[in-house]
Amino acid sequence: MVSARETIVWGPCDDEPDATDASLECGRLSVPLDHADPVGERLQLALVRLPAVEGDAVGVLLVNPGGPGASGVDMVLQGAAGLPYELGAERFDIVGFDPRGVDRSGGIECLTDAEMDATMYVDDTPDTPEEQAALDAAESLFDDACVARYGDGLRHYSTEATARDMDLLRAALGEQLITYYGASYGTYLGAVYATLFPDRVRAMVLDAAYEPTGDTIEEQYSAQLVGFEQAFDGWVAWCQQDTSCAVHGPDVWATWEQLADALDAAPVPAQDGRSANQTVLYGATTAALYSESSWPVLADAMAAAQAGDGTGLYRLADGYAGRNPDGTYPSLLQSQVVIDCASGLGFDPPDDPEALAARLQELAPRFGADLVAEDFTEDGCAGLVPGVEPPALGHEGTAPVLVIGGTGDPATPFRWAEELRDLMGPNAVLVTYTGEGHGFVGVSSCVTDLAAATIRTTSLPTADVVCDPDPDVPRPVWWDAVPRPDVVVPIDGSAAVLAPLGLTPRDGWHEVFGTALGPEAVLGAYGGSLGAAGFQEAGREQLDDDILQDVWFTQDGEVLSVVAIGSATLTELVLDGLVEPGGSIVVVSHFPLA
Numbered sequence: 356m357v358s359a360r361e362t363i364v365w366g367p368c369d370d371e372p373d374a375t376d377a378s379l380e381c382g383r384l385s386v387p388l389d390h391a392d393p394v395g396e397r398l399q400l401a402l403v404r405l406p407a408v409e410g411d412a413v414g415v416l417l418v419n420p421g422g423p424g425a426s427g428v429d430m431v432l433q434g435a436a437g438l439p440y441e442l443g444a445e446r447f448d449i450v451g452f453d454p455r456g457v458d459r460s461g462g463i464e465c466l467t468d469a470e471m472d473a474t475m476y477v478d479d480t481p482d483t484p485e486e487q488a489a490l491d492a493a494e495s496l497f498d499d500a501c502v503a504r505y506g507d508g509l510r511h512y513s514t515e516a517t518a519r520d521m522d523l524l525r526a527a528l529g530e531q532l533i534t535y536y537g538a539s540y541g542t543y544l545g546a547v548y549a550t551l552f553p554d555r556v557r558a559m560v561l562d563a564a565y566e567p568t569g570d571t572i573e574e575q576y577s578a579q580l581v582g583f584e585q586a587f588d589g590w591v592a593w594c595q596q597d598t599s600c601a602v603h604g605p606d607v608w609a610t611w612e613q614l615a616d617a618l619d620a621a622p623v624p625a626q627d628g629r630s631a632n633q634t635v636l637y638g639a640t641t642a643a644l645y646s647e648s649s650w651p652v653l654a655d656a657m658a659a660a661q662a663g664d665g666t667g668l669y670r671l672a673d674g675y676a677g678r679n680p681d682g683t684y685p686s687l688l689q690s691q692v693v694i695d696c697a698s699g700l701g702f703d704p705p706d707d708p709e710a711l712a713a714r715l716q717e718l719a720p721r722f723g724a725d726l727v728a729e730d731f732t733e734d735g736c737a738g739l740v741p742g743v744e745p746p747a748l749g750h751e752g753t754a755p756v757l758v759i760g761g762t763g764d765p766a767t768p769f770r771w772a773e774e775l776r777d778l779m780g781p782n783a784v785l786v787t788y789t790g791e792g793h794g795f796v797g798v799s800s801c802v803t804d805l806a807a808a809t810i811r812t813t814s815l816p817t818a819d820v821v822c823d824p825d826p827d828v829p830r831p832v833w834w835d836a837v838p839r840p841d842v843v844v845p846i847d848g849s850a851a852v853l854a855p856l857g858l859t860p861r862d863g864w865h866e867v868f869g870t871a872l873g874p875e876a877v878l879g880a881y882g883g884s885l886g887a888a889g890f891q892e893a894g895r896e897q898l899d900d901d902i903l904q905d906v907w908f909t910q911d912g913e914v915l916s917v918v919a920i921g922s923a924t925l926t927e928l929v930l931d932g933l934v935e936p937g938g939s940i941v942v943v944s945h946f947p948l949a
Contacts, residue, residue, distance in 0.1 A: 363528070367380070367381070371428075401459030408445050419538070426459075431451035436898070444810055458686050458687075512693050535560070536562070539565055541562075542758070560759070562802075566771045568747075590643070614636060648860075696740040755783075757805060764791075828947055849867035852867050885915075
């Protein structure tokens with residue numbers, strides 16, 4: 356059994372292609388499958404540590420990106436360059452881990468990649484006996500396969516078990532107290548940990564709060580349904596007002612509905628040989644509503660589908676599902692279902708399914724339009740882990756807890772943030788973000804500053820706080836002086852490029868270009884032009900195997916970034932169709948000084 360005297364053996368992250376920061380260290384922690392049987396079967400948790408970037412570490416920051424089923428290892432590997440500064444954790448070792456049943460930590464795999472691909476986008480509005488049979492088979496396949504492979508062991512993949520793993524990790528790291536950042540489901544995991552181990556928390560930031568355990572039956576089923584309905588209304592309103600929207604018009608909802616009907620009747624081909632039906636459109640829409648920066652991407656994908664190309668819809672839907680271009684999947688979707696059921700977070704059948712279906716159609720006339728009573732007649736977890744009661748939450752410790760909720764969040768309704776704040780005790784403060792999207796640290800400077808202060812110095816506001824969205828960054832007055840080499844040309848679909856890179860008009864002024872050259876060659880062309888125009892070179896950084904960034908300064912010290920993204924990454928992001936084979940995309944950005 357792991358104790359505070361034991362340690363983790365850290366080593367280079369040689370098997371991790373995303374480990375571009377040489378200081379990153381990877382390790383493993385052995386934990387019991389069943390915490391009630393510490394000498395029985397064990398699991399190996401995958402860990403990654405980013406050592407403090409400023410001076411000696413004053414503590415450890417554990418992070419979890421949510422899901423359930425998202426990888427904390429990936430979160431640290433892919434965010435190593437920015438996380439310490441974004442979270443105010445420059446003097447902390449940042450540790451990410453894949454929770455039990457997730458990816459490298461014995462990722463749940465009930466279905467093969469081929470089975471996942473065959474059932475992922477099955478027609479969910481069957482019009483023929485064959486389509487109904489395919490849907491029925493897809494719905495039963497997962498439960499049957501999970502029970503066949505894992506049996507009663509499925510019950511050990513609960514949130515409470517993961518919280519106990521976190522405490523073993525704290526002890527193995529030699530820490531008396533942990534600092535924690537969790538997003539979405541990661542907020543619920545943090546709350547469970549704080550409930551079980553109230554005296555072992557230094558500070559917590561819970562971003563896009565998730566707390567469904569006190570919901571009524573109607574609230575259980577309507578929470579996300581209504582959230583996405585409201586976010587969809589926001590997208591429709593934007594598209595009807597903004598002529599840059601690719602499907603702009605007086606009735607965008609009708610345009611979406613007409614496309615859904617058309618795809619149901621005749622799916623359109625994508626570049627990889629698959630055909631996009633209305634289920635793919637629904638997945639693409641859901642994915643885009645998580646971030647306002649993806650709204651134009653959805654519109655572009657719809658316009659392309661109207662013209663007979665479903666590639667853009669798949670790009671969004673696959674990103675949401677985690678599907679890789681080669682048809683492989685991480686464990687996210689499979690582990691998510693199991694973790695929810697093992698945690699008691701599944702939905703119970705209502706007393707009156709017909710009345711509930713009618714009520715949900717009333718609350719969400721678009722996203723709930725196809726719901727019928729039969730959708731609510733069974734406990735969704737009955738075939739996996741039935742009868743689990745979640746732990747009662749309540750933090751009795753004195754550690755500061757910053758709870759963040761968004762009024763326009765489609766995935767976690769704002770009332771969950773209010774409820775979680777109340778459950779986290781007298782030292783919890785609520786931050787209300789009034790914009791769109793899901794997850795707000797790194798999106799809003801107001802929210803980000805409050806989160807960083809909580810982590811850095813355990814400082815909380817004296818009362819609840821409201822944060823409005825940042826304004827868009829204006830076009831710099833000196834932008835006309837930025838030269839454009841002849842080897843690059845502006846490309847359409849810039850929003851499709853910026854969204855997966857996490858760039859928005861609120862963090863900088865961005866322009867996107869395409870070129871037939873590789874990253875090094877195109878940055879060389881930019882270098883000569885920028886140097887001749889009087890810009891001062893600050894240096895080059897290799898962001899990934901084929902992503903290079905040159906940073907320049909204006910004479911007034913303002914920052915100009917030129918990032919060249921090569922063909923391998925473009926293929927991975929399904930953006931390779933925007934440039935010639937072997938070419939690159941160039942993103943030229945101005946980031947205002949803080």
